[in-house]
Amino acid sequence: MRKFKTESKKLLDLMINSIYTNREIFLRELISNASDAVDKLYFRSLTDDSVQINRADLAITIGFDEAARTVTVSDNGIGMSKDDLDKNLGTIAHSDSYEFKAAAKDVPGEQEGLDDQKAVDIIGQFGVGFYSAFMVGKKVRVVSRAYGSDEAWAWESDGIEGYTISEAERAEHGTDVVIYLKDDADEESYGEFATEYGLTDLVKRYSNYVRYPIQMEVTKSRMKPRPADAGDDYVPEFENYTEVETINSMVPIWKRKGAEVSQEEYNEFYKTDFHDFEDPARTITVHAEGTLNYDALLFVPSRAPFDLYTKEYKKGLALYSSNVLIMDKCEELVPDYFNFVRGVVDSADLTLNISRETLQHNGQLRAIARRLEKKVKADLAAMRDDDREAYEKFFEQFGRTLKFGVYTSYGMAKDTLADLLLFYSAKQKKMITLDEYLADAPADQESIFFAAGEGLEHLAKMPIVTTVLAKGYDVLLCTENVDEFCMMALGDYAKKDGDEERAFPLKNVGSEDLGLTTEEEKKEAAEATEENRELFDVMTEALGGRVEKVVVSTRLTDAPVVLTTEGAVSLQMAQMLKNAPGAEEAPKSQVVLEVNPKSPVFDTLKAAHEGGDDAKVKKYTEILFDQALLVEGLPIEDPIAFAQAVTELMK
Numbered sequence: 001m002r003k004f005k006t007e008s009k010k011l012l013d014l015m016i017n018s019i020y021t022n023r024e025i026f027l028r029e030l031i032s033n034a035s036d037a038v039d040k041l042y043f044r045s046l047t048d049d050s051v052q053i054n055r056a057d058l059a060i061t062i063g064f065d066e067a068a069r070t071v072t073v074s075d076n077g078i079g080m081s082k083d084d085l086d087k088n089l090g091t092i093a094h095s096d097s098y099e100f101k102a103a104a105k106d107v108p109g110e111q112e113g114l115d116d117q118k119a120v121d122i123i124g125q126f127g128v129g130f131y132s133a134f135m136v137g138k139k140v141r142v143v144s145r146a147y148g149s150d151e152a153w154a155w156e157s158d159g160i161e162g163y164t165i166s167e168a169e170r171a172e173h174g175t176d177v178v179i180y181l182k183d184d185a186d187e188e189s190y191g192e193f194a195t196e197y198g199l200t201d202l203v204k205r206y207s208n209y210v211r212y213p214i215q216m217e218v219t220k221s222r223m224k225p226r227p228a229d230a231g232d233d234y235v236p237e238f239e240n241y242t243e244v245e246t247i248n249s250m251v252p253i254w255k256r257k258g259a260e261v262s263q264e265e266y267n268e269f270y271k272t273d274f275h276d277f278e279d280p281a282r283t284i285t286v287h288a289e290g291t292l293n294y295d296a297l298l299f300v301p302s303r304a305p306f307d308l309y310t311k312e313y314k315k316g317l318a319l320y321s322s323n324v325l326i327m328d329k330c331e332e333l334v335p336d337y338f339n340f341v342r343g344v345v346d347s348a349d350l351t352l353n354i355s356r357e358t359l360q361h362n363g364q365l366r367a368i369a370r371r372l373e374k375k376v377k378a379d380l381a382a383m384r385d386d387d388r389e390a391y392e393k394f395f396e397q398f399g400r401t402l403k404f405g406v407y408t409s410y411g412m413a414k415d416t417l418a419d420l421l422l423f424y425s426a427k428q429k430k431m432i433t434l435d436e437y438l439a440d441a442p443a444d445q446e447s448i449f450f451a452a453g454e455g456l457e458h459l460a461k462m463p464i465v466t467t468v469l470a471k472g473y474d475v476l477l478c479t480e481n482v483d484e485f486c487m488m489a490l491g492d493y494a495k496k497d498g499d500e501e502r503a504f505p506l507k508n509v510g511s512e513d514l515g516l517t518t519e520e521e522k523k524e525a526a527e528a529t530e531e532n533r534e535l536f537d538v539m540t541e542a543l544g545g546r547v548e549k550v551v552v553s554t555r556l557t558d559a560p561v562v563l564t565t566e567g568a569v570s571l572q573m574a575q576m577l578k579n580a581p582g583a584e585e586a587p588k589s590q591v592v593l594e595v596n597p598k599s600p601v602f603d604t605l606k607a608a609h610e611g612g613d614d615a616k617v618k619k620y621t622e623i624l625f626d627q628a629l630l631v632e633g634l635p636i637e638d639p640i641a642f643a644q645a646v647t648e649l650m651k
């Protein structure tokens, strides 16, 4: 049999140009390799007495030369022999680290503050990361000295033709990877990678939690000492100096035991990493062990970010694997209705794809997402029950998101979200949950009543609300656009009493049969409507298609008329849909003008009709209709005509 020949030049080209979409990850890859090299040496020291290593001395160092356009990543890890260089860097897709990882599994380590941390946390697995250096480098030189050897070797390549290996010098075991940056082309600038800011930024972003210190010489500024002979007009002078600093924070806060971390530390982490000025409202920690091991640290912000309700807002949690950032915002980890949750998920068990830009098995992510959703839900419920003031503040910020969640999931997320919702109670004059509404309801109540419109005060005074209140039933006042859609998607809400569940339909006091009228009352109203058929026909005609019909009302006490609707679309909803895109096709509401038979206005109308003055009936009907719209807080078609008609009456 013949062996396949690989065209390594093509393969390398493919590697460099097609695997990664983001060239800045080259630093993450080289640092990960350095971390692996150091980890391997540390592991050797644990398992081989002849290897004497002090863990505290192990480090990764980054150097740069702006003028020479070079970036160097060094480590004092296990190093590579001449053979290793040839095998590991000369063979694409050969990962020594992967083999090592399999052999070194589960040896416990002794890193302080970490919970049962494994001794090693090898990152490499595909044998390709190193070549990402050629995305930014026109030449890469690797100088390495294997632990225990006194020879050093240099591997050099331009990433096109091949590589050379030659003798070199290195004082200690370990490896230096020197990248000679490409020349800047029209739109591509590489120079930024050889700057202090550029490198610090990349380390903090991608490698902040690598377990070994990443050190770099940084420039600082200090005040020069005041000269002894300085006069009163002395102006302090400053000078720059350099200092080696550890730029990564190393221990990921989410891997530390909850009891060992103070809330202040969590707050600081949240504010720094998620760019917020305020402390989070809630901090949720998860350490999961089992088929899928992961740690998560989640935050509910105190305030909604300014763009939360815009299309620009991107939800998601930062996803880490073995302390290295894989994705800044992994959307799959949070459902839309918890899009405000910020935080970090870290799992070494994820099946990464070769570029570490995505995952291969989203089932793993889905499983984590499900667990996290439950955690967030439980935490919000605990806040609702134990710290109501904080919960109301939370709801002010994010209640809309929860309500949108019910609506946009067509009620599918109802079970998760319904008991987290708060609405304003007209009776109790405060925000209450649906459970609290039902707990306070009279025994004969069969539905949950709500009214939708603008402004609490205004809603509370609406006749359709006051009549229901007068009968002893509470009405939830809904003032946000999404409320009515949310109520519609909810449909009903179940009261749980031990094992028993009873569903209470949610009813809009302005559009539905509230079930508050007796059969007798209904019959009477129907008869009265029939008796006044002629008058009502004149009135319906006067409104020229704006109402479906005019009827005698059973729900009014004082007000002369009220507008109600039949079918699913209430007046408020119709008003909202009118302004929405695609308004022409939006369903219209079927409006009914209900007349209060107990009102003197009804007698006036009747008298006018009987006296043959239908012109008056029509004029009054117009006024009553507009007035009813105003009471609902809705715009009237012709305010000038309305004003003139009222003026006319006063003459």
Ligand SMILES: Nc1ncnc2c1ncn2[C@@H]1O[C@H](COP(=O)(O)OP(=O)(O)OP(=O)(O)O)[C@@H](O)[C@H]1O
Pocket (backbone or CB within 6 Å): 029, 032, 033, 034, 037, 075, 077, 078, 079, 080, 088, 089, 094, 095, 096, 097, 098, 123, 124, 125, 126, 127, 128, 129, 130, 131, 175
């Ligand atoms: N700084 C280093 N010190 C010692 N060995 C190294 C170093 N950098 C790379 N190697 C060796 O070269 C091999 C190939 O590296 P490369 O980055 O291409 O792949 P990897 O790290 O194994 O996997 P991945 O593609 O997942 O990063 C490694 O497995 C490791 O054995």
